[in-house]
Amino acid sequence: MTSDSEARPARQRRVSARGQETRELILETALEVIGRRGYGATSLREIADAVGVTQAGMLHHFGTKEALLVEVLRQRDIANRRALDAQPGDEPTPVRVARHNANAPALMHLYVSLQAAASTPGHPAHDFFRARQERVHDLVVTDVRARQAAGEVRADLDPDRVATVLLALSDGLQAQLGADPDIDIAATIEWLWAQFT
């Protein structure tokens, strides 16, 4: 169940520049199609058509459908991290991430849908979400601790609980976005954060 890229050592995948471009195009297009048709109604064939390759051609790059979709999320996580690292700010991590993804409803829809599907332990994406949840949680805990030390967050609050609540709130708002597109995710997380200061 472990993906290739995780088992592989630090060295880069050996691919041509052309192949890399194709991979990126596929990932972008997959997100676009999912946004348009919905996660459940999106087939490999439909993505392939939008890209301009065949379904078999796509599977050459990603092996399975789930691997492709997980890769969309993985790449977006990496991109998010780079964007946030490059431009450090005062706002807590979950708020900044929410702001960064505010105009990517398709990404949030994919995230929520795949997370739900990966609920079953045997699912190909189960390990990805388990690891991600743990990693992001630790990240936020560290952030909260630092701000407690700086006197920015109340010292009597359990950092673990604060992180859990912030991240679950973030996930829940993304889930509710389908029923009410007007929800302001970043503003809501920011409001809760303010209760902790």
Add this chain to the structure above:
Amino acid sequence: MTSDSEARPARQRRVSARGQETRELILETALEVIGRRGYGATSLREIADAVGVTQAGMLHHFGTKEALLVEVLRQRDIANRRALDAQPGDEPTPVRVARHNANAPALMHLYVSLQAAASTPGHPAHDFFRARQERVHDLVVTDVRARQAAGEVRADLDPDRVATVLLALSDGLQAQLGADPDIDIAATIEWLWAQFT
């Protein structure tokens, strides 16, 4: 897309006692199968086999697959409401609901999965989730207001924001349950509630 039961007037569906029993058995069994196999891998045929009827027999009662699954959630909402009304308590509504559903992971999995699938406006369950979200939100707002009047909740907090945060937290925790079954949903919501008192 509007379901029969919504368009129909208040009068009861005219079904035999035997038919009613079958309906209930189907709804219970559907939840059991979904818990065992996962939402995405559950077909009408598999539920039918577990019930001991044919797939066509089930569709006679519910029309479509989505209508069946929505009905599972709808009946559970009704059951929840009755249970909470019958035994009124001091704890806020979301905490009591969480406690009541704590031992029903299959229900939470179905809820999260169907909510994600119903994200697309055209989806058969879209209206159900939109209406439900609004209804539950109003319910919690009323609860919060009453407790503010009773001096139990800080009066400076916007009841709307409090309700939004509590409900999104609830949804998010249910979504994360797949990746970490050890999460204590009720305790986490209770902790956040305590920050508002």
Add this chain to the structure above:
DNA sequence: GTCTATAGCTTGATAGAC
């Protein structure tokens, strides 16, 4: 109200040429 039978489609994945 439950059944059998099947229509009618779509799907993910593979084999193998080029």
Add this chain to the structure above:
DNA sequence: GTCTATCAAGCTATAGAC
């Protein structure tokens, strides 16, 4: 690395007998 061709399997929903 991309293609064509195809497979085997699965699905929901419907028609119509009983």
